[in-house]
Amino acid sequence: MAASSWAFNPQKIKCRTGLPALMVLGSLLLGLTGCHGKGASLSGSPAAQTSARAELSCARLISFSPSITEVVYALGLENQLVGVTRFCKYPLDAQKKSSVGGYLDPNLESVIRLRPTLVLLRQEQVDLRGNLANLQLPSFSVEHRSAAGILQSFRQIGQVCHREPQAEQLVAQLETEIHRIQQKTRRAKTRPRVLVVVDRDVRYGSIRQVYVAAHDQFYDWMLTQAGGQNAYPVEGQGFAEISTEGILRMNPDVILELLPSLAKHPQTPEALFRPWRGLERVSAVKTHRVYQLTEEYMGIPGPRFVRILDRFARILHPELDWSGRG
Numbered sequence: 001m002a003a004s005s006w007a008f009n010p011q012k013i014k015c016r017t018g019l020p021a022l023m024v025l026g027s028l029l030l031g032l033t034g035c036h037g038k039g040a041s042l043s044g045s046p047a048a049q050t051s052a053r054a055e056l057s058c059a060r061l062i063s064f065s066p067s068i069t070e071v072v073y074a075l076g077l078e079n080q081l082v083g084v085t086r087f088c089k090y091p092l093d094a095q096k097k098s099s100v101g102g103y104l105d106p107n108l109e110s111v112i113r114l115r116p117t118l119v120l121l122r123q124e125q126v127d128l129r130g131n132l133a134n135l136q137l138p139s140f141s142v143e144h145r146s147a148a149g150i151l152q153s154f155r156q157i158g159q160v161c162h163r164e165p166q167a168e169q170l171v172a173q174l175e176t177e178i179h180r181i182q183q184k185t186r187r188a189k190t191r192p193r194v195l196v197v198v199d200r201d202v203r204y205g206s207i208r209q210v211y212v213a214a215h216d217q218f219y220d221w222m223l224t225q226a227g228g229q230n231a232y233p234v235e236g237q238g239f240a241e242i243s244t245e246g247i248l249r250m251n252p253d254v255i256l257e258l259l260p261s262l263a264k265h266p267q268t269p270e271a272l273f274r275p276w277r278g279l280e281r282v283s284a285v286k287t288h289r290v291y292q293l294t295e296e297y298m299g300i301p302g303p304r305f306v307r308i309l310d311r312f313a314r315i316l317h318p319e320l321d322w323s324g325r326g
Contacts, residue, residue: 056138057117058161062100064128067144068120069094070302071154074170075163083114089296108135120157144301146217151175154303170303177306178225181313185227188317192253193231194223195284198239200257207244207275214240218301226312228254247282254316255284257292260299291315 062083063069069088072081078093083100098114101107106128111119112135119132119139132139142156143149151171158167196213213219215230216238223230231252232240242250257272272292279285293311297304314322 056140056160060115060117061161062111062114062116062119063088064100064103064106064119064125065122065144066090066300067150067302068122068142068153068157070300070304071142071157072120074303075154075158075161075166077157077161077163080161082116083111090300106131111135111137118160147178147221147305149217150301150303150305174303174306178309181306181309182225184320184322185225185313185317187320188227191227191229192316193250194228194254194256194316195231195247195250195252196223197255197257199259199261206278207247209241210243210247211239211241214238222309222312225309226316228312228316244279247279251282252284253287253289255282255290256312256315257290258298259292259294260296262292262294 058077058080061072061077061081063072063081064085066085066088069081069084070090072078073091073094078091081094081097084094084097085102085106086099087102088094088097098110099107100110100114103125108131111132116137119137121129121139121141123141123143123145125141129139129141140157140160142153144153151174154167154170155164158164196219197210198213198219199209199211200207201209212232213230214232214237215235220230231250232242233250234240255276259272262272269292273288273290276282276285276290284290295307295311297307313320
């Protein structure tokens with residue numbers, strides 16, 4: 001079926017910076033978008049890259065992403081971290097670091113003042129990488145738009161900052177957890193069709209301005225490993241705005257709403273579910289399988305992404321035995 005029949009507006013999805021205001025925070029945290037660069041800051045042959053990495057210093061680090069900040073802490077590099085964005089809230093100690101602005105409005109004066117030896121970026125932060133190069137400040141970019149990229153980033157930062165053993169241990173722990181969840185969900189007899197709502201306008205008492213994870217690398221992978229399948233039918237899109245008519249046509253079995261922006265402004269489950277009552281013909285609404293996930297890590301593709309996977313799996317398959325580790 002054509003994308004237009006699902007009320008998909010490609011003009012609003014081409015770049016996150018063009019999204020409405022309610023989506024901005026989600027875009028800053030996730031960065032799961034097609035608006036990205038062509039690769040990491042370092043380029044050339046593997047030998048050249050290795051040589052260039054060896055010349056980088058992690059004595060004074062700046063992180064320009066919440067997910068990277070979490071990796072830095074996980075690798076035990078927090079004492080070298082001198083600057084973070086105002087969105088870097090976890091761990092709590094990160095809030096004590098100097099602020100260098102935000103994802104879309106970096107404060108380059110603050111960056112210069114902190115005298116970084118290395119600035120850590122996401123691959124999609126192309127403009128910032130160029131600005132840093134003009135200032136002759138070294139940067140290193142990692143890919144956090146997929147689970148594989150997140151795991152690889154641990155090894156990359158670990159290599160640059162001489163934390164290879166810690167990186168390998170962290171990756172091994174996460175892979176063990178992923179394998180455990182995969183083994184559980186393989187026993188499931190059904191694969192529910194799931195709509196992942198990455199944001200919607202919660203200011204009104206009806207469903208409007210709904211954005212869903214289409215076939216992006218991150219949430220598609222999460223759904224598959226959690227024993228579900230994506231209810232969004234159009235291939236080739238990362239995120240899409242859909243209408244209530246589109247939701248009715250898709251008729252998902254489960255709706256997962258990711259609302260990390262409400263972590264500090266909680267609402268009752270009944271208040272969050274109330275707007276969906278107007279879509280009682282949708283199977284997920286009819287069976288009360290609409291779940292609001294407000295944990296702030298739901299929007300941060302860092303070391304805690306396995307928690308997202310585990311939460312998805314438990315919601316999609318409550319019939320499985322989740323009491324043990326096997």
